[in-house]
Amino acid sequence: xxxxxxxxxxxxxxxxxxxxxxxxxxxxxxxxxxxxxxxxxxxxxxxxxxxxxxxxxxxxxxxxxxxxxxxxxxxxxxxxxxxxxxxxxxxxxxxxxxxxxxxxxxxxxxxxxxxxxxxxxxxxxxxxxxxxxxxxxxxxxxxxxxxxxxxxxxxxxxxxxx
Numbered sequence: 001x002x003x004x005x006x007x008x009x010x011x012x013x014x015x016x017x018x019x020x021x022x023x024x025x026x027x028x029x030x031x032x033x034x035x036x037x038x039x040x041x042x043x044x045x046x047x048x049x050x051x052x053x054x055x056x057x058x059x060x061x062x063x064x065x066x067x068x069x070x071x072x073x074x075x076x077x078x079x080x081x082x083x084x085x086x087x088x089x090x091x092x093x094x095x096x097x098x099x100x101x102x103x104x105x106x107x108x109x110x111x112x113x114x115x116x117x118x119x120x121x122x123x124x125x126x127x128x129x130x131x132x133x134x135x136x137x138x139x140x141x142x143x144x145x146x147x148x149x150x151x152x153x154x155x156x157x158x159x160x161x162x
Contacts (some may be wrong), residue, residue, distance in 0.1 A: 008117040024060040033058040048120040062106040066128035070121035077115035
């Protein structure tokens with residue numbers, strides 16, 4: 001056995017040292033500390049991230065993906081998972097899956113201890129993400145990100161043939 005660094009192996013100490021705190025700009029209660037483990041080891045089509053949410057904070061914004069599947073596995077602590085309009089208390093060993101097109105979901109930590117979980121899913125070149133509480137839709141694509149108000153979205157279909 002060797003102790004030389006390996007691009008394909010992340011040690012717990014490296015994950016802890018490389019973790020960063022971030023938040024979602026649309027949610028003032030959003031605060032997470034974590035690390036993109038899959039990305040750092042060269043995975044391109046799959047994401048696996050370690051995340052921590054301190055007491056009183058939340059993950060991102062209540063959202064649903066049209067293309068990318070996502071999942072969450074709770075390692076420690078408790079949270080309130082809002083899934084498709086209903087709230088569920090979740091804890092260690094609980095698993096949540098959001099196949100596409102997905103239902104809206106979000107995590108909040110109103111408890112006294114830190115929430116620790118794995119989250120992951122697909123990394124597609126393009127995705128549509130709805131933010132039901134904000135009335136917004138985001139289109140992420142290779143040239144950037146576009147956001148529209150859902151109230152301005154109009155259906156497109158065949159023209160009437162009279």
